[in-house]
Amino acid sequence: MTVSPADHGDRRTVTVVVTVQAAISLGYFAAMAHVVLHLRADLGLAAGGIGLVLALRNLVQHTLSLPVGVLVDVLGPVRMGILACLLRAAGFALLGTVSSLPWLIVAVVLLGTGGALFHPAAQSLLAGLAERRRARGYAAYAMTLQVAAVAGPMLGLALLNVGYWLVALTATALWGVAAFLFSLLRHVPRVQVPHGVVSGVRTVLRDRVFIGFAAVSAPAMLLTDQSSVVVPLGGADATAVTVFSCVLAMVSAAVQPWCVVPGRADRPHVLRAGLLLAAGGHLLLASGAGTGLPGLVLVAVLHGLADGLLQPAVFQTIARLAPPTRFGAYLGVQTFLSGLVAFAGGIAVGGLFDRGPGGATAALVILTLTACAAAACVPAGTITSAAAGAARSTARARAAATSSRLPRSSCSRRLKARP
DSSP states (O other), X not given: OOOOHHHHHHHHHHHHHHHHHHHHHHHHHHHHTTHHHIIIIITOOXXXXXXXXXXXXHHHHHHHHHHHHHHHHHHOHHHHHHHHHHHHHHXXXXXXXXXXXXXXXXXXXHHHHHHHHHHHHHHHHHHTSOHHHHHHHHHHHHHHHHHHHHHHHHHHHHHHTTOHHXXXXXXXXXXXXXXXXXXXXXXXOOOOOOSOHHHHHHHHHTOHHHHHXXXXXXXXXXXXXXXXXXXXXXXXXXXXXXXXXXXXXXXXXXXXXXXXXXTTTTSHHHHHHHHHHHHHHHHHHHHTTTSSHHHHHHHHHHHHHXXXXXXXXXXXXXXXHSOGGGHHHHHHHHHHHHXXXXXXXXXXXXXXXXXXXXXXXXXXXXXXXXXXXXXXXXXXXXXXXXXXXXXXXXXXXXXXXHHHTSOHXXXXXXXXXXX
């Protein structure tokens, strides 16, 4: 069987993107798993200062996702990926060397901006692949993230014996390596986008089907992120939290091979199942069944299954609904909405936990009801975007017209080159 140049290019793209994911995730989790300890023990920041620093990074990253997603379409994912890695490398370098709050704020702004650039850039490269390669590539991408979520904190803990500056320096080096790896994809063909940032956002907002999907899937980030927050806030010790995090990451990674079949992860019932599994995890915590280690492991399994289903479900659905020239814009709008929900919901959950056991139970019940409400709103049939269908029909018509103008011998040679 002859391997076509397009298939070879797809494999190269997947290899580079997954390798980049391995490098940046190891650096990120090594540094961020121990950043609170560094800010409190090494720099002497109060809890309010630590909360400001961490919340600001999330706010910057999710707020910028709206314009950045469109810029990825306009400027290309490779350029934006390189810039993202360089910005985050600079952010980690500052995080490990500065001690004043203003400079720490500069560091987390760089980290947040780099994060806003990286995810749409990497996922745009995967979304541009053939459907089967895209499903497998994203599964490998997500599995790599979860493996790094287990290995990264261990790497950081080993380096922390020397000092946090070495942890941050290692993260800086790994993000620098990722920038170089992105540069290997400079010859990836770009899809020309005829309009700018404002036009891209308008295109997304006019797609009512996609906006409905974005609204339904918006709580997914809140539900998955809060699982790693409410467990330690609920009184679990360091050992239990470590077990919880590792089990969650391993289960999430184990789900990905199931998601590699094209057209499977973007079915509405997969999104619904992920939301209901997250609801079950929070309900167990609210009922007190997740207080002991066996119960906490069960909660971790439920949240791992939820995370493993929700990530590919959201990505694959966006990739199917978005026109080829607008994936970044579509992803940016969905991430922006999810980030706002996660930011507001995280503040609300933290405030309720501060009110004592009754407030903690109320927060967990609210998270459960939010997940159930979102699951109930997922449509029963296939989610189909008219805008995406029209764009793909136009692209196919143009390709057919171009092929019809080619000499017959040229067409024959091109067909024989395909597997």
